[in-house]
Amino acid sequence: MATMTDVAKHAGVTKQTVSNVLSGKAVVREETRQRVLEAIEVLGYRPNLVARSLRKGKTSILAIMVPTIANPFYSDIVEEVERIAGEHEYNLLLCTSRKSAERAQNQLQILSDRSIDGLLLLDDSPISTELATVVQGQFPIILCNWEHEPYPDNFPVVSIDYREAGYLAGQHLLDVGLREHIAVIWESPAHHLRFQGVRNALLDSGVDLEAHHIIATADSTTESGYQAARMLLARRPLPQAILATNDLMALGTLKALREHGLRVPDDIAVIGIDNIFLGADAYPPLTTVEIPKREMAAEMTRLLLRCMKEEETPIPRLLTLLRPRLIVRCSTPHSVIT
Amino acid sequence: MATMTDVAKHAGVTKQTVSNVLSGKAVVREETRQRVLEAIEVLGYRPNLVARSLRKGKTSILAIMVPTIANPFYSDIVEEVERIAGEHEYNLLLCTSRKSAERAQNQLQILSDRSIDGLLLLDDSPISTELATVVQGQFPIILCNWEHEPYPDNFPVVSIDYREAGYLAGQHLLDVGLREHIAVIWESPAHHLRFQGVRNALLDSGVDLEAHHIIATADSTTESGYQAARMLLARRPLPQAILATNDLMALGTLKALREHGLRVPDDIAVIGIDNIFLGADAYPPLTTVEIPKREMAAEMTRLLLRCMKEEETPIPRLLTLLRPRLIVRCSTPHSVIT
DNA sequence: ATGAAAGCGCTAACAG
DNA sequence: CTGTTAGCGCTTTCAT
Numbered sequence: 001m002a003t004m005t006d007v008a009k010h011a012g013v014t015k016q017t018v019s020n021v022l023s024g025k026a027v028v029r030e031e032t033r034q035r036v037l038e039a040i041e042v043l044g045y046r047p048n049l050v051a052r053s054l055r056k057g058k059t060s061i062l063a064i065m066v067p068t069i070a071n072p073f074y075s076d077i078v079e080e081v082e083r084i085a086g087e088h089e090y091n092l093l094l095c096t097s098r099k100s101a102e103r104a105q106n107q108l109q110i111l112s113d114r115s116i117d118g119l120l121l122l123d124d125s126p127i128s129t130e131l132a133t134v135v136q137g138q139f140p141i142i143l144c145n146w147e148h149e150p151y152p153d154n155f156p157v158v159s160i161d162y163r164e165a166g167y168l169a170g171q172h173l174l175d176v177g178l179r180e181h182i183a184v185i186w187e188s189p190a191h192h193l194r195f196q197g198v199r200n201a202l203l204d205s206g207v208d209l210e211a212h213h214i215i216a217t218a219d220s221t222t223e224s225g226y227q228a229a230r231m232l233l234a235r236r237p238l239p240q241a242i243l244a245t246n247d248l249m250a251l252g253t254l255k256a257l258r259e260h261g262l263r264v265p266d267d268i269a270v271i272g273i274d275n276i277f278l279g280a281d282a283y284p285p286l287t288t289v290e291i292p293k294r295e296m297a298a299e300m301t302r303l304l305l306r307c308m309k310e311e312e313t314p315i316p317r318l319l320t321l322l323r324p325r326l327i328v329r330c331s332t333p334h335s336v337i338t
Numbered sequence: 339m340a341t342m343t344d345v346a347k348h349a350g351v352t353k354q355t356v357s358n359v360l361s362g363k364a365v366v367r368e369e370t371r372q373r374v375l376e377a378i379e380v381l382g383y384r385p386n387l388v389a390r391s392l393r394k395g396k397t398s399i400l401a402i403m404v405p406t407i408a409n410p411f412y413s414d415i416v417e418e419v420e421r422i423a424g425e426h427e428y429n430l431l432l433c434t435s436r437k438s439a440e441r442a443q444n445q446l447q448i449l450s451d452r453s454i455d456g457l458l459l460l461d462d463s464p465i466s467t468e469l470a471t472v473v474q475g476q477f478p479i480i481l482c483n484w485e486h487e488p489y490p491d492n493f494p495v496v497s498i499d500y501r502e503a504g505y506l507a508g509q510h511l512l513d514v515g516l517r518e519h520i521a522v523i524w525e526s527p528a529h530h531l532r533f534q535g536v537r538n539a540l541l542d543s544g545v546d547l548e549a550h551h552i553i554a555t556a557d558s559t560t561e562s563g564y565q566a567a568r569m570l571l572a573r574r575p576l577p578q579a580i581l582a583t584n585d586l587m588a589l590g591t592l593k594a595l596r597e598h599g600l601r602v603p604d605d606i607a608v609i610g611i612d613n614i615f616l617g618a619d620a621y622p623p624l625t626t627v628e629i630p631k632r633e634m635a636a637e638m639t640r641l642l643l644r645c646m647k648e649e650e651t652p653i654p655r656l657l658t659l660l661r662p663r664l665i666v667r668c669s670t671p672h673s674v675i676t
Numbered sequence: 677a678t679g680a681a682a683g684c685g686c687t688a689a690c691a692g
Numbered sequence: 693c694t695g696t697t698a699g700c701g702c703t704t705t706c707a708t
Contacts (some may be wrong), residue, residue: 003699003700003701003702003704004702005701015701015702015703016703016704017703018706019703023703032695047701047702048700048702049702050701050702051700051701051702051703052701052702052703053702054700054701054702055701055702055703055704056703056704081704124695
């Protein structure tokens with residue numbers, strides 16, 4: 001590979017001049033500039049970004065750490081982050097924490113060793129703020145998709161108002177006239193805020209959740225939604241509606257209801273949270289609450305970019321919560337006009 | 339940040355000795371080693387990977403280029419690649435080509451400028467082998483998930499036998515006694531090999547595809563599957579079975595059949611290809627042909643790692659095709675014993 | 677406007 | 693076994 005010195009020789013100047021031409025920071029005589037440009041062209045010169053990074057102490061590399069990229073929720077976010085990062089001439093390093101604090105710790109350390117310019121951390125395990133402190137000061141870090149309280153105050157946070165998401169789902173059931181025997185399937189403790197939102201919505205209308213209509217699950221797969229729904233169907237009275245704290249569990253619920261020959265929404269209404277891909281193609285198309293993950297991705301990336309530009313350490317206590325919104329499809333009944 | 343020289347001073351040695359302790363390549367007296375280790379501990383020293391990369395000409399960074407990461411097919415692969423890369427102390431840079439040859443070109447160039455150690459290229463657009471040639475020689479490149487012929491011979495290829503996938507799907511329909519009025523929905527030209535496989539299976543049993551039962555689509559979303567199925571339902575005779583060249587279109591097909599009050603598989607059988615997440619939770623659970631993408635991911639990563647170890651340029655003409663396998667669920671009838 | 681020198685932090689090669 | 697020297701390719705600083 002041709003180096004900057006090669007170009008300089010070819011153009012009869014020093015590499016400093018070549019550097020000036022490329023950076024555009026210093027003034028170069030037009031004739032010299034042309035000679036340099038021509039030399040670059042002829043030799044097929046390309047700057048060595050590793051060398052540049054070493055010298056400048058900046059790599060123009062961002063990193064994103066997610067629990068897993070196999071989950072479409074996260075891959076959707078990464079898609080957006082990568083796009084925006086690219087627009088600003090940054091490359092994206094992908095890291096997965098995979099439910100292991102130790103792994104996250106190692107990854108974080110390596111990112112620091114690589115002198116990345118910034119990090120988006122999507123892992124709201126309690127320890128992650130501590131971990132992040134280890135490499136704090138090296139580069140800005142934004143905590144994203146934080147789903148429980150208290151919100152950290154040592155890093156900026158960009159997330160969704162998950163309590164509001166639960167509230168919207170609960171409120172919708174009330175709005176279509178369902179006030180009794182509302183069942184909830186929620187992942188505990190991960191979806192605590194969502195669950196709280198649901199309960200608040202009902203309480204605000206004087207409706208109580210009955211203990212035998214609440215099922216807490218250990219994860220939020222279609223399978224656990226399916227099993228939880230079967231448990232609900234074995235109890236009496238049957239629920240009028242089943243609210244699952246995510247769409248995957250809602251889809252599992254739909255499957256269980258189908259197997260029991262129950263019609264949705266006529267016999268039992270179903271609502272989820274997330275608005276995942278394919279919810280619209282389910283049977284019946286799933287009513288849900290959209291989590292604006294793309295907007296969140298855009299917001300957190302922009303904030304990170306901003307923090308990187310400013311020399312000062314980023315705003316520590318800054319909480320940005322995006323608002324979810326209801327998507328009415330066919331798994332809940334139409335509004336009842338009373 | 340403490341540098342290697344700092345550690346050296348603290349331990350009363352030169353940085354070369356520190357380097358020796360870290361690399362373990364040269365023998366160091368135990369006492370000295372301990373002093374160095376202690377200094378590292380005390381100062382919290384971490385090697386600067388950018389500097390190391392510059393010096394060694396290797397970054398221990400791999401890159402993967404996919405059309406998009408938002409598609410679960412690709413994110414699933416990336417999950418596996420990242421895991422294996424991590425086990426070998428490599429970080430993963432994520433790039434998306436987003437259907438733009440120009441974009442792919444730029445990304446490739448930048449990857450080269452960054453001195454990455456290897457690339458997994460998942461984009462079988464005809465130009466991608468040309469593009470790859472631009473940076474050829476800098477680092478090994480593996481072409482992955484190549485889905486049409488001819489297979490490139492200037493890079494190693496790891497892919498799936500997509501023709502076989504089509505064949506298995508077609509053969510299954512024959513095996514369960516469906517021999518007439520088989521309809522095919524396929525994305526043209528992307529799924530040409532799959533389509534060819536289907537046709538071969540039928541031809542091998544003397545069954546002909548009828549022109550009015552073939553629908554070519556421009557993409558392979560649930561929506562295009564839905565629309566294609568509606569077209570088929572408007573024609574006579576009605577098909578006995580609908581084979582879609584991917585699961586998303588098969589799910590769209592299921593939706594269209596439901597809306598027409600047709601029972602699956604009693605009235606019309608449906609089969610897809612891919613075995614996507616959620617196919618098992620569809621209504622009815624979808625029979626499909628599994629594309630072993632995880633295995634492919636593992637295989638291509640291992641091959642890349644191997645190419646990187648060997649100093650010689652990687653084996654140019656090497657074609658590895660993984661075999662798909664049939665997954666029978668409920669959208670096709672049970673075997674008929676004749 | 678251009679050149680000369682220094683150095684980012686590390687490892688390779690050799691000397692002692 | 694440890695120290696010295698050199699240099700990866702670039703940008704920053706200062707001199708001309």
